Amino acid sequence: MRAAVQHRYGPPSVLTSSEVGRPLPGRNDVLVQVGAASVHPGDYFVMTGKPYVVRLVFGFRRPRHGIPGRDLAGVVAAVGKDVTALRPGDEVFGWSTAGALAEYACVPADHLVPVPANLSAVDAAAVPxxxxxxxxxxxxxxxxxxxxxxxxxxxxxxxxxxxxxxxxxxxxxxxxxxxxxxxxxxxxxxxxxxxxxxxxxxxxxxxxxxxxxxxxxxxxxxxxxxxxxxxxxxxxxxxxxxxxxxxxxxxxxxxxxxxxxxxxxKPFTSVGKRKDLLTLADLLTTGQVTPVIDRTYPLDEAADALRHVAAGHTRGKVVVTI
Known part of the structure; x- marks a missing residue:
């Protein structure tokens, strides 16, 4: 499969579009065929390894996971043996621990919810x-x-x-x-x-x-x-x-x-919660919330997407289409 891959910390130029093996879902995971993945400042910090405190979590000398990206939307391709709430063919969106900038990503099942019927994959990927x-x-x-x-x-x-x-x-x-x-x-x-x-x-x-x-x-x-x-x-x-x-x-x-x-x-750090993603899905379904999409980039231009985010003047979200 194609993926945006990095082997070291650094600016967006460290990302290359490469062929890598397709991941296999664990017993509580879902393999998602990614349709779109959004990027945000947190992805840029993880890619560059700065501030250096992020390396304590994501790898001291080099990124622990070579494929960046967190927020995604796509179609369930396969499920782990203990997953019962989702099945192949379901359209889902949510967040992964890493690896969203790829054709396929393994995601814990409790990090995903169904895509509202009125949303495209690009819109859904912008949300989590x-x-x-x-x-x-x-x-x-x-x-x-x-x-x-x-x-x-x-x-x-x-x-x-x-x-x-x-x-x-x-x-x-x-x-x-x-x-x-x-x-x-x-x-x-x-x-x-x-x-x-x-x-x-x-x-x-x-x-x-x-x-x-x-x-x-x-x-x-x-x-x-x-x-x-x-x-x-x-x-x-x-x-x-x-x-x-x-x-x-x-x-x-x-x-x-x-x-x-x-x-x-009250400074704070948000925490991914499935129940909150369901709350957001309700707000999206009723039209009370609508994602704003600044630009979309193809997977081969993921580095450009992160450069645009780093510039700090996005209008809404930047999304990579797969």
């Missing part, structure tokens, strides 16, 4: 990690309720475009922060207000928000806190940081500060 991050941040961390005010920075990006729609589905009054070229897009996602960051600094207005999901973290923490209500919740979520430990230093600082204020400062 980014939409689950937005859902867990707004529902589980911030406990967003009807009538609350929610501000989302990076509102046109992968997580941000889902967050705007999910916050609206929860009944919030939503403000999206984005660049001038994305104002119309963010408004079309349901944002009640859109802030063009080249014209307005949201931290210097009189408006205060119950929840801020900061996917960019371009402003100092003290400035962003000024835009919160006295008991509001701030969720930093850029994933960027130093060369060695990435965002961990900033996360530690934020957690320490949270003990001295009534405001809730």
């Amino acid at each position: 990690t980014s939409a689950m991050t937005a859902l867990q941040a707004l529902r589980d961390i911030a406990n967003v309720r009807p009538g609350q005010t929610v501000l989302v920075t990076g509102a046109s990006g992968g997580v941000g475009s889902f967050a705007v729609q999910i916050a609206k589905a929860f009944g919030a009054e939503v403000t999206g922060v984005c660049s001038p070229r994305n104002v119309d897009l963010v408004r079309s996602l349901g944002a009640d207000h859109v802030v063009d960051y080249t014209r307005t600094d949201f931290t210097r207005t009189e408006k205060r928000y119950d929840v801020i999901l900061d996917n960019v973290e371009a402003q100092p923490l003290a400035a962003v806190r000024r835009a919160l209500t006295p008991t509001g919740t701030l969720i930093p979520n850029s994933g960027h940081g130093g060369r060695w430990i990435g965002p961990l230093g900033r996360i530690a600082k934020t957690r320490l500060l949270s003990g001295f204020t009534r405001q809730r400062l």
